[in-house]
Amino acid sequence: MKGLFKSKPKTPVDVVRQTRELLIYIDMNWNSRDPKREEKMAELCKNIREMKSTLYGNSESEPVAEACAQLTQEFFKDNTLRLLIVCLPKLNLEARKDATQVVANLQRQQVHSRLIASDYLEANKDLLDLLISGYEDMDIALHYGAMLRECIRHQCIARYVLESEHMKKFFDYIQLPNFDIASDAAATFKELLTRHKSTVAEFLSKNYDWFFAEFNSRLLSSANYITRRQAIKLLGDMLLDRSNSAVMVRYVSSKDNLMILMNLLRESSKNIQIEAFHVFKLFAANQNKPPEITSILVTNRDKLLRFFKDFKIDKEDEQFESDKAQVVREIQSLKKENAS
């Protein structure tokens, strides 16, 4: 209908093919002085936008499932994703944003009830290395970061990233001085460690020693307020998840961990205190406390009880109050045992 007076509209497959050709051209001729380059660049941006409006719809129309499926199939048939990721730094800001949204959307598109994006990525895992390295380039970090977060929605991809050497780099990325990028990296880090329960549990058990050593020393003991705040929140999320119970039991049996948590309880930041409490309560509630944990709690009994007496949160929270009461009971009962 739209093309009644215009030339025949391009099909989604045409758009993807043309995009691919243009990307190849741009990739090869980046430094050439071909006068057509500008023109091709504009054409490329237009095509990316068209893909976006096919996938998301626009002000006039909702997305059509059939068109989305065709586009997705054609997109992953060849190496369009690779080309798009590689050429992203060469695009202008608007095209980069469009491309990011296209890539994000494609991760969720099913063709014959299969997520073909997942299959493609599994066969091209080096693309994830590329996306992660984006955190080192301010210019593209937010675009690559957003793509990466969408890619790790696939469990197999999240597993790859978790098991890769990249995990160690995140401890640096989330402390980058640039807040936009650091917080984007932190969001990805959190996603990796909370999204796919079974994979996360497996990762944490296998990598317990180095991971929590890093986590404690570099994040929970960081000089940076926001790093500590995000880290303690994430630690609570991880340890309180039922699927990580084995890891939790191990964590709350360590004297060093307890000392770090007690220091966090003493922070002047209420937000950090509250998050620290949610982890501390696990130490106290543990029914099989190792002697060294018990002895620390007993030594600090009066201080802790005094602290909890005044420890309140702004809004009423029954769960918090009952947790607190239980922790206080636990600590009080420890004294009796010790004395008897």
Added chain:
Amino acid sequence: MPATCSTKCESYISSVNSSCTQRTIAALTDPRMKYKSLISPLPSTLRTRRARSRTCAEQEKEKAEEGGADNAIAMYPLDSKSYRLLYEVGSGVSAVVYKAACLPLDSAVVAIKSIDLERSRANLDDVRREAKAMALLSHPNILRAHCSFTVDRHLWVVMPFMAAGSLQSIISSSFPDGLPEPSIAVVLREILHALSYLHAQGHIHRDIKAGNILVDSDGSIKLADFGVSASIYESHPSSSVSLFMSSSSSSFFNDMAGTPYWMAPEVIHSHLGYGIKADIWSFGITALELAHGRPPLSHLPLSKSLVMKITNRLRLEEHSKDSSSGGSKKKFSKAFKDMVASCLSRDPSKRPSADKLLRHPFFKNCKSTDYLVKNVLQAVPAVEERYKQRRMAQEIKCINGGEMEEGSASPLVKHRRVSGWNFNEDVLELDPVYPAAESEEDTGRKEDDDKDQKKSYEGGGDQEEKKEVAKKKGSEAAPLTVLKQTLVPNLVSLLSSLELQRGMVMDVLSHCGCRDGQQAESLREQQMWGYIKSLQQTVEDLKLQLLREMKRNGELEEKLAVLKREVNANDEDLHAVALTT
């Protein structure tokens, strides 16, 4: 400089800074002291220079830098030591905005919004989303962050400095009854360009209001504050709580947490499933705000109960109100009224898109932004000046206002029910719609509230009060006699208006044959007396305040004289320091 005098000197600094060169201040002010505890000695010749010419030059310089490099973000350093805070230009619940100099960039002027992450209880994810939105949006009518980084518990967002401040502050300082229509058209057109871009990007701003529209000294307009913005491309938890919280916690250039006044009905009524058309509603409300100097219904205190009541009432009655309540002295063009009316359609789908609005006849012969420089900015004091004034006005309010607002105003409001808003096109006002009485018993009370309500439209107490505040600001430096001359007649007329209103309320009550009329009457009488008493108290407190200010002024004057002598001795050394740093 001893710490004891720092607070006293603060107001002095912020007023004098406006008329001194950037470079001198930058060289003299210690960043860790946040400019407070160091009194900058100023060459007296510089003090008389107009602030505007200076800021213009600065802005041009900054713009040249911005345009020169595409990746302007990379140029701005990411540590607090590279910036020198000059003075506050705005503050909100958990954020303060400073004018600052970026030292490595030749002391380029920037605005730094310092958000207290500990105080803003909102999810850190919201903060991240705002920073990301600001980093990735690129449009001449949208305020883009240069960079952001944390400084202990604060997030510093470094942004271009918009020398003329927010439209809300321009209006409240110089156009209390609203802007003239041609200027409104210029502002609205620029905002529509911003909205058109945002909406095409899939962003919903969700907090369009004059307080979030910033003006530069060249008249250019930018939309700011993405604290509550949402992207339809990014999944996010949309909870009503965070919506309210973050809007008040991160607003740029302070204003009361008045956001609900601008909110579209579907936003208030259901917190899910509203789209870009909610921005169009807020845009319409903003148009009214620019036209009248305040958003509609803003004379109702923003009590939680009011919000709850609007929220809980899902049924909207279409009362066609008689338009006699208007009495607006302003005349607006047909095109303007028509444009605003279309934005305020109850049905979101009937509201035009930003692109369509740009083609509306109202914008046909719209002037360029230069027009604002001549017709609006000329009349407006410098942004730091305004901020200072407002803060003083707030202090006064804090001293006197506390009991007044809580004591007598809110009990009346608690009984008020607003079920929706009808746009009265003739007078360019929103009329509240009241639900029909639920029970016989309720009728009396409701009607008198209704009546009460209507009266405030007719220029009753509320208008007077507004003027009062304006007068208070104005009379700061005036002698006591002037204070008496201006304040007392106003208060007297307020008193008589209150008497009048009381009479009318009584009248209504007796007509209704309300049985507990007597009781209500005595109750009301008590409230009235309380109100009058607190107003009398206000006059007394203002007098005291004025005396205190005058005394302080004298002290500062003395200090200034001493300092001037010091300056003359040190001037040359300091300039040498300025050059080396």
